[in-house]
Amino acid sequence: MYTGKRTFDILVASFALILAAPCIMLASILIFILSGSYPFFRQKRPGHLGIPFTLYKLKTLFKEDEVANFRFLRCFGRLLRTFSIDELPQLFNVLKGEMSMVGPRPLLMEYLPLYNLYQQQRHNVKPGITGWAQINGRNTIDWKKRFTYDIWYIQNQSFILDLKILVKTLFKIFRIRDVKPNGLNQQEKFKGN
Numbered sequence: 001m002y003t004g005k006r007t008f009d010i011l012v013a014s015f016a017l018i019l020a021a022p023c024i025m026l027a028s029i030l031i032f033i034l035s036g037s038y039p040f041f042r043q044k045r046p047g048h049l050g051i052p053f054t055l056y057k058l059k060t061l062f063k064e065d066e067v068a069n070f071r072f073l074r075c076f077g078r079l080l081r082t083f084s085i086d087e088l089p090q091l092f093n094v095l096k097g098e099m100s101m102v103g104p105r106p107l108l109m110e111y112l113p114l115y116n117l118y119q120q121q122r123h124n125v126k127p128g129i130t131g132w133a134q135i136n137g138r139n140t141i142d143w144k145k146r147f148t149y150d151i152w153y154i155q156n157q158s159f160i161l162d163l164k165i166l167v168k169t170l171f172k173i174f175r176i177r178d179v180k181p182n183g184l185n186q187q188e189k190f191k192g193n
Contacts, residue, residue: 001125002158005100012101012166013094020088027058027085030076034069035062040089045106050123053098055106056089084173090129102162103128104150107190114192122150125157132161135168143190 028039039059047053060077064070080086093099099106106127115122133141133149141149153161 004159005157005162006097008159008162009094009101013091016088017091017095020091023085024058024088027080031059031073034073034076035059035067037067041086044109045127046109046112046123047098047106048123048126050112050120052109053093055099056092058086058089060086087129094129098126100126100128102131102153102157102165104131104153105134111190114190116193118151119147121154122147125154130165130169132165135165135172138172 031037031039037059041057041059042054043057044052045055058080060080062070062073062077067073077086090099094101103125104122104127131150132153133146136149137145153165
């Protein structure tokens with residue numbers, strides 16, 4: 001980790017949260033009204049050194065038999081995922097020090113025992129809201145490439161690289177490139193080597 005990364009994270013996350021707060025509030029109110037359920041998704045994910053933390057996202061997946069407005073909610077959820085709006089609550093994870101703005105995306109706890117020594121390196125840094133893998137294919141790349149990009153980032157991280165990744169992330173989001181609206185749900189789960 002380079003000197004000043006935590007300060008950089010706090011400044012960027014605070015500024016982003018000020019800009020994103022109306023969007024998060026509006027989306028969470030709509031989810032609550034239309035689904036009648038808590039609008040946030042919480043899940044344990046491995047953080048720095050594999051230590052679990054609670055990741056926050058806006059809820060975007062619903063069961064048809066649980067909500068009356070299923071079709072609209074399904075379309076709304078797809079929209080939130082396409083523009084990564086569902087990821088915005090992770091800014092709170094950054095402010096709490098559990099995540100960084102840039103780093104390997106936090107994967108599932110169930111994958112921890114499946115990593116080889118090379119892949120375990122992804123936990124040498126805090127997970128990020130975005131990362132080198134996200135700007136080089138987002139969630140359309142295979143597991144091998146994803147790990148290669150994550151480890152490359154860890155070995156080459158710098159302030160300039162983080163800025164480059166954040167700027168490219170914004171372009172990727174607004175150009176809607178390299179994204180499957182259902183993300184990893186459409187990708188085969190990681191099964192180890």
